[in-house]
Amino acid sequence: MALRKIITPENPVLRKKAHKVTRFDDPKLQELIDDMIETMHAAPGVGLAAPQVEVSQRVIVVQLPDDEESVQEYGKDAGVLYALINPELVRVSDEMVDGIEACLSIPGYYGNVNRHEAVTVQGFDRHGKKVRVKAKGWLARVFQHEIDHLDGILYIDRATEIWRVGEEDEADAPVEQAAPETSTGQGGST
Ligand code: NI
Numbered sequence: 271m272a273l274r275k276i277i278t279p280e281n282p283v284l285r286k287k288a289h290k291v292t293r294f295d296d297p298k299l300q301e302l303i304d305d306m307i308e309t310m311h312a313a314p315g316v317g318l319a320a321p322q323v324e325v326s327q328r329v330i331v332v333q334l335p336d337d338e339e340s341v342q343e344y345g346k347d348a349g350v351l352y353a354l355i356n357p358e359l360v361r362v363s364d365e366m367v368d369g370i371e372a373c374l375s376i377p378g379y380y381g382n383v384n385r386h387e388a389v390t391v392q393g394f395d396r397h398g399k400k401v402r403v404k405a406k407g408w409l410a411r412v413f414q415h416e417i418d419h420l421d422g423i424l425y426i427d428r429a430t431e432i433w434r435v436g437e438e439d440e441a442d443a444p445v446e447q448a449a450p451e452t453s454t455g456q457g458g459s460t
Contacts, residue, residue, distance in 0.1 A: 271304045273312055274323035276374050281324065284375055285422040288319075288326045291355045294398035299329070303353045303396050306331045315374045317412045317460035319419030322375050328356045330416040334409060335458070347409045354401065357393035357417055362386040369411050371425045372459040381429030385411045408458075415460045 277284055291299060302325055310318040310331050320329040334340060336349025365387040372380040388406040391413050395401050405413055415425055426432055 271301075271308045274305050274309045276309065276313070276318075276322050277324050278375050278377075279424065283321055283324050283326055284419075284424070286321065286326050287422050288321050288328045288420045290328050291394075294355070294394070294396075299327075299355075300396060302327070302329060303331065307333075307351065307353065313374050313459060315460055316458035317416045318374065319416045319460075321419050321422070328420045330354050330357055330413075330420070332409070332412050332416060332460075334412070344408060347405070347407075352403065353396050354391065354393040354403075355396065355398075357391050357413070357420070359386075359389050359414070359417060360392045360402075361390035363388040363406075367411075368430070369408070371411065371415055371429070373415070373425055374459045376424065376426060378435050379426070379432055380435065381425060381432035383411075383415075383425050383428050384430060385414050389413055391417070412458075412460050 279285070293299065302320060306318050306320065306323060306329065309323060310333065316334055317330065317332040320327045332352040333350065334344055334348050340348040363386045366384050367387045368382050368384050370380055371383045387410065388404070389410045391403045391405065393401060418425070
């Protein structure tokens, strides 16, 4: 496993529509997934999409934290690692919620984004088995953020407000790569 470099918007790969994965038996795919997990943990972040490590393929990894507070707030969603290939939103709630997002590809900023409160994601696991994940709240938000990356969409395209880290007045100002807690979920970079 190896850490990969996370690219920023100057790199056009971040804005390209990523290709569907067609071969699951490719060792390079397995290596990519392992590296993405390691890179997400090291950042640290709660999600990462392959275009962020300059690979234009439809692969995402997502994992909410599993500390005590997260377990209380997110229950069974806390700490579960998802590695999804060719993920798609097959169902979305009508209900929309505001929430804070940040992105590992856009360090130093965070913003407010209106997202579906709940989604159903369908895709394949790393062995090519079809999987379906029902997500709500913060997990649903992270999936929407990561799937957007596969279409070259960044949260700043959807944000209703964007702030620079350190610009706000709150005492608990977020450090780089993290955002303040909100009613809809704890911020985290993806
Ligand atoms: Ni992101």
